[in-house]
Amino acid sequence: MQLEQLIRERRSIRKYNNLPVSQDLIIKLLQQAERLCSYDGEARWRYVYVGTPEARERLADYMVEKLQDNKIVKLVLSKVTDALHKRVLEVPASLIVIAKTDSNPIIHDQTYGAVCRIMQNLQLLGWEERIGMVWITDPMIQNERFYKRIGLQEGERFVGIVQMGYFDKAPKGRSRTPAERNWTEFVWNER
């Protein structure tokens, strides 16, 4: 597949089939994703992998835990949280991505930028193997309780969860705005 085609045809995949995802393959994809990033210095990010049935169960619990805290939500929305729990449980594999923060804005942004670029490489590399992925940053999971559960340390930030699995159907892509419409050429006029 041509690179342009790969970049244009990759879709975020939220529904997977039952084929198991091999942890070794994910590690290989991730290593190549890092290699194709070319960043300065050492890696300032880490990954927590969720692949076994037990770990998947735990992650699903953590993700809905905060919702169940609220008695009203628990009562009224128990169907919703149950459905959510089930959906998370069905995800064949997830990668929790964590990066270091820094008081220097340049290092802070550089680190976040590198790990985000690695995640894009990973999604493209996955697509080549017919593994679909979606990057999740749902506000529902962005709370101290969840961070504690996944072991986020002081001086670290949560980047997201990348859910992954093989799939039967890809959704149609939503079109993008032509780059020309967001393009300005800066021209220097001697005044």
Add this chain to the structure above:
Amino acid sequence: MKLMVRSNEWISNRQWDMSPVPQALILELLNHAVWAPNHRNREPWRFIYISRNNTGGLDFIQAQAPGYLIITMNNENDANKQNENLAAVFCLIQNFRLLAWEQKLGANVCFYEWMYDRRNCQQLGVMDKERIVAVLEVGFCNESSAVVPTSSAAVLNWRSL
């Protein structure tokens, strides 16, 4: 060639061939790169291109590369949305880099202190509700320039939940 077997040799940093980079090429690559994942299709990015011979009055830019592709983003009040937007822009940047490389076009992702200075932003026409995410220094790579593999990335910092 599959991305999986592509080598990690990136053309060495500042060994530019100083010929100008055709804007049409940059736009062509950007039109593929905008297929980056971005939450709720906000497409938070905007592009400002400065070729080397237009850097005249911008004393904060050291005109060393043939072109500067400045990528800006709309700011969000909500911290989570802000991070999602940043992430989307970096996905676009990575797409661009991968595509550029196939054209022997180098695109270094650069961060400078001046990016965080409002006055410099204003000079470039970056609006108040925007910020600069990164500067891509673009230029064709000299055939003679050294090819250096970067970030060997052998060991992942990895554990299981």
